[in-house]
Amino acid sequence: MSIDLKTIKHISKLSRISVDEQRAKKLAGDLNSIFDFIEKLNELKTDNVEPLTSVAETTLKLRSDEVKSENIREQIIKNSPQDNKDYFVVPKVIE
């Protein structure tokens, strides 16, 4: 298989990472060599194999539904790149 520039642009859009022409070409080359290597899996017949999603053989535990508030809104907001005391701020969404 071969991953072309159009596919790279598509993946770039899906992953919300902008890439310019030069990076897209480099990525296409890298991804093709990685996928050549991955294709090896097609040697195996796996029709009757159950997929393994987790090695932790455990069922999810329930916990009691208690409020545990640390009241750290200010500290959390402080990590936001655009300073505002009360909210996360993003570029204007609605005109």
Added chain:
Amino acid sequence: MSDITKQSLTELVENIKNKKISSTDVTKGFIERSEKSGELNAYITDDFSSALDKAKKFDQKPNFNLKLPGIPMAVKDLFCTKNVKTTAGSKILNNFVPTYESTVTKNIWNEGAILLGKLNCDEFAMGSSNETSFFGNVQNPIDKNLVPGGSSGGSASAVAGQLTPITIGTDTGGSIRQPASFTGTVGLKPTYGSCSRYGIVAFASSLDQAGPMAQNVKDCALLQEVISSYDPKDSTSIDFKRNEYSKELSNNIKGKKIGIPKEYRVDGMPKEIDDFWQKGIQYVKDCGAETIDISLPHTSYALPTYYIVAPAEASSNLARYDGVKYGFRARGENLIDMYEKTRSEGFGAEVQRRIMIGTYVLSSGYYDAYYLKAQKVRKLIKNDFDEAYKKVDAILTPSTPSSAFKIGEKTNDPVSMYLNDIFTVPVNLAGLPAISIPAGHDSKGYPLGLQIIGKAFDEQNILNIAFAMEEKISFKNQINDWWIK
């Protein structure tokens, strides 16, 4: 005492408990050495002055019942530390200050240890040479311009260079064991579910595990018993009876059955590595254990499987870095443009590559062909181990297909870089514990490690085997302090 930083963790703990040295002495010793070691670039953030305050406080009111009384310790910068910057080696988290503490580091501080600083690592733990860090290469104390391995490269360099008595790393595909092997140190990847993932910057959630990196097996066992705990905050944390690994450590491994998997004799493996492995087999026999040839038929499919599963999970985990709630933000014309520029400028090349691979294999039309296929092969790989463990108690392999390489040697070829993890990746896919111990040097004089893989939750057994072998091997790390001016 000038030789403080040469002491093992076990010796330091004993000497502090016997009041021969104070926590302040020890902390000062490691701070002074760390300050002279800038060229290694092992630290991203230091916390020296606060460490010294904590040490003084400890000495004023010492509690010698703790397991790590007043012991200073630097940790990989992938663990969230409350009020201390945590970057994961990335520009996108360059200014992130966690409001909470990871469970693993909390366990460490609760036993009396003191944070020295945060150690360099590959960006989001994606790399095998510590060359993908936004904060630059880490040097291997073994030799100049040699990579320390990765992703826990800063951790390995800091332990080998005696900037910290012991440390913790994380291991998704070999990120503890490979750098341990490259720096002549001991590194343990515990069973999946043994150490909580809460507060560790997530890379591939079904593979990530934290573990100790140490100068010797006993130190490693001691830290493992501190960090391993059941944690309701991690839904994959497993509630099982944990040993007091260091107390129960035994060098009696007579009659143990050790499997030697023929598939690990990979194409193109240097004769030197094969000879080294044979020597390892002899060490095991000298300890009174029995070796048995076994087969793990799907070994060669592990890396391709890993390079679907890990990027898929990473692409999903790293979706949270959007420039809104924390971290770096680039200017954009609108919201989408801001997201795209933030992620393009904030992530380095390797991380972008893996997000792209992951996005592709999960995207509509390709999910079954790649992701589902990889999960099925993952099952086959785990079955191989289950089958082998009907006959043997543990498995012995080399940790890596080569010794440490030069900085820049493999950066242009991602696949050759990925091949570094050929012996370590199957263990993560199967969720098993494995330890790398230094066991010799190659012709260049660089250290080589042997890997002992155990059954799930059988950390004690592989620690015992490593402990017994360590005695027979009597490895000496050759550190000449070349980086100290």
